[in-house]
Amino acid sequence: MNEIAQKILTDAVTTLLGEDSVHWTKDLKNNSYGWVKLCESGALELLAPRLAAARARLLTITAYRTDKYARVDGREIAYHFDLDGVVLTVSVCVDEDPPRVPSISRWFRNADWNEREFMELYGIKVENHPNPRRLFIDKDLDAGQLDKLIPLSTMMNGASTKTLWEKVFSGMDMPKWAKEAK
């Protein structure tokens, strides 16, 4: 059964991208993993309906920087599909300026949450997304939080505490010595 699913996935990819576009690995329990690299994000819109027609299931979507933190530019998104126990990972290069990819939630309903999540965490625009609201992160926060390295020391340098106490003290009738001490 594993081989059949593997062949269906291979066919779906190779009829679009040509032979050798998918690379297969196996783990020690003989589970197959397929790896595809798409250098143009537009091709995703052609591949997704083929995988959907093959009854593949979207497992999840992983967005990441190809470096770790803003040392060089470059984002990629890995789409993980499953067909009867065989997993196919399609890595897509993201067009820059502005970073954007097409939405695949037309073919995979559960892409909705995944796309909304990487929109807010990596600041990647998803074109034609039916419902591009924030999913987890509050709308007051900047998009692309996972693009940035914010050292803990910067985040917790006491600025918030000082502002807080200034507000507390300003509304209080306090002795002079206490105001000087703060």
Add this chain to the structure above:
Amino acid sequence: MSSTYTLPVGPLHVALEEPMYFDVKVEGETVRAVELAAGHVHRGMEALAMNRNWFQNITLTERVCSLCSNSHPATYCMALENLAGIVVPERAQYLRVIADEVKRIASHLFNVGIMAHLVGFDSLFMHAMEIREIMQDVKEGVYGNRMNLGALTIGGCRYDIDEESKGFMLAQLNKLKPLVAELHNVYDTDPLIKTRTQGIGVLPLDKAIEYEVVGPVARASGVNYDVRRKAPYAVYPELNFEVQTDTAGDVHSRAMLRIREAVESVSLVEQCLEHMPEGPNQLAGFVQIPEGEAIARSEAPRGEVFYYVRSDGTDMPQRLKWRVPTYMNWEALQVMMAGCQVADIPLIVNSIDPCISCTER
């Protein structure tokens, strides 16, 4: 005259008392539409994971979720083992299955217990929790912890089972078995449970496939997918167990399925204890994680857990992403809740065994 109004449910005190906000459109007592608002407890754990080394992340991933807390480090370690081509000693693979199944029994009993509480049958709730306590004692006795077992390491397990703890485990399982059978019977026949849960929160097969739900939620709707069978790992190929499925797809069938799975898990632990070979329980020495990418999956109590790891050859991950079972099941609530009564909302929410801290990481 009928009119629709919006009923805010949450963010606290829906079933498991974790914060999730439901914007429910109601007509009279009937639910017409549901909208979810998440993000109350987002912890940014994926960002944390990229700032910790491979070993520190075992501890971190174990804290993603309390009930599936063995499946997370287990799947994380499996992803690394796939990437580095590490062969886990056979005894360690048995030990991993034991830890996973012990957690599954406790998790399922917790969920069905809460269901009894939400139905209003509190003596049954306490009874189910009392039965679960037998497994909590196993965890405390064998692993030293009642929730996070701390059982896993890259390339093996951090604990071992000697003759004494093997005897203790078998005795506890023998104590558990008749009680779970009795529990199954009560849930199956009690008129109060049946009236409140049968035909409630139905998720038909086509919708289960469309929403890509996983775990007991999918299997109760007729999707025969269990990672332990479809993409075998550890020693599951050598063990005897039946993947439980049902076709009713309602709150009752999901609960019954969990009890049946707990029974299977008891048998799996027994098989492991019987067949576990002698040998090392972990690799000697330190492992190097090479550059590359890998994935791993496992069947957590709530369903399929997925890990993706990317390494740039340093001692910290370039990217570590995980997807939890609950993440897939939330949206299906829109189908399950459409047309239900307001009073059934907590029951239906609980029936997907939701984990908010998992979802938001």
